Amino acid sequence: MNNRPIGVFDSGLGGLTAFKELEKLLPNEDIIYFGDTGRVPYGTKSKETIRKYTIQIIDFLKQHNVKAILAACGTVSSVASDIGMACGIPFVDVLHSTAEAAVFVSTSKRIGIIGTPTTIASGSYEREIATLSPDIHTVAKDCPLFVPLVENGYISPQDEVTRLVAERYLTPVKNENIDTLILGCTHFPIISPIISSVMGENVKLINSGEQAACALTDLLRKNNLLKTSSSPATYQFFVSDTPDNFSSIAEIFLGHEVKGRTDQVQI
Numbered sequence: 001m002n003n004r005p006i007g008v009f010d011s012g013l014g015g016l017t018a019f020k021e022l023e024k025l026l027p028n029e030d031i032i033y034f035g036d037t038g039r040v041p042y043g044t045k046s047k048e049t050i051r052k053y054t055i056q057i058i059d060f061l062k063q064h065n066v067k068a069i070l071a072a073c074g075t076v077s078s079v080a081s082d083i084g085m086a087c088g089i090p091f092v093d094v095l096h097s098t099a100e101a102a103v104f105v106s107t108s109k110r111i112g113i114i115g116t117p118t119t120i121a122s123g124s125y126e127r128e129i130a131t132l133s134p135d136i137h138t139v140a141k142d143c144p145l146f147v148p149l150v151e152n153g154y155i156s157p158q159d160e161v162t163r164l165v166a167e168r169y170l171t172p173v174k175n176e177n178i179d180t181l182i183l184g185c186t187h188f189p190i191i192s193p194i195i196s197s198v199m200g201e202n203v204k205l206i207n208s209g210e211q212a213a214c215a216l217t218d219l220l221r222k223n224n225l226l227k228t229s230s231s232p233a234t235y236q237f238f239v240s241d242t243p244d245n246f247s248s249i250a251e252i253f254l255g256h257e258v259k260g261r262t263d264q265v266q267i
């Protein structure tokens with residue numbers, strides 16, 4: 001029983017894929033969301049830089065008295081999860097639950113992984129999958145342009161630019177005859193209609209933001225940390241650049257207006 005807020009963070013809009021699921025799973029819970037829009041993208045930056053940012057964000061969320069933290073970012077999860085695990089409050093990343101879901105749904109035992117360059121270079125998802133099921137064949141591909149496309153609002157299922165980029169990145173992955181594709185960056189589910197139409201309807205897409213939200217929900221339940229007060233959920237959004245672009249794209253993706261304030265902060 002714990003009425004403090006949940007902290008969720010990402011480099012920008014991607015963590016909203018986890019936020020959207022949390023809204024559904026835990027409609028009563030208060031959430032503080034931090035999007036590092038002043039420093040996005042993370043996925044082309046060095047491990048050292050991402051670790052430094054992770055320390056700053058976790059400190060910021062702890063100052064807001066959060067009861068648990070969700071790193072809704074594949075890149076942070078791949079190179080800085082140990083920092084979260086050591087932060088002194090319950091912490092969940094996207095890796096384990098996402099890999100587990102992919103292993104569970106794949107019948108052909110051929111899984112594709114797409115993510116940011118830093119995530120793919122780290123081999124984090126392959127390691128997690130190999131631990132769960134060593135006989136699975138994986139194919140990994142970095143998709144560096146997807147994050148800027150999403151952050152700049154090229155997210156309509158009919159967007160020709162994003163479709164062209166997706167075809168370029170995904171054709172080699174499709175040719176590997178996979179039946180499951182991990183969207184290993186939390187930005188990617190925002191353009192999942194395009195990814196799905198390139199991959200074909202037989203390939204199941206695993207949304208890492210959604211899986212991580214389920215994992216956090218389980219963790220809060222098991223540790224008796226759910227909110228008990230019946231007050232309606234409150235949401236607070238913080239970004240490190242101007243809130244304008246964030247709010248308008250967030251609304252398209254969430255399918256409703258951003259409930260709660262969005263403020264710019266320096267961390």
Ligand code: DGL
Nearest residue numbers: 011014042043074075186
């Ligand atoms: N959404 C993040 C991820 O899951 C970060 C993307 C980026 O900033 O490059 O990897």
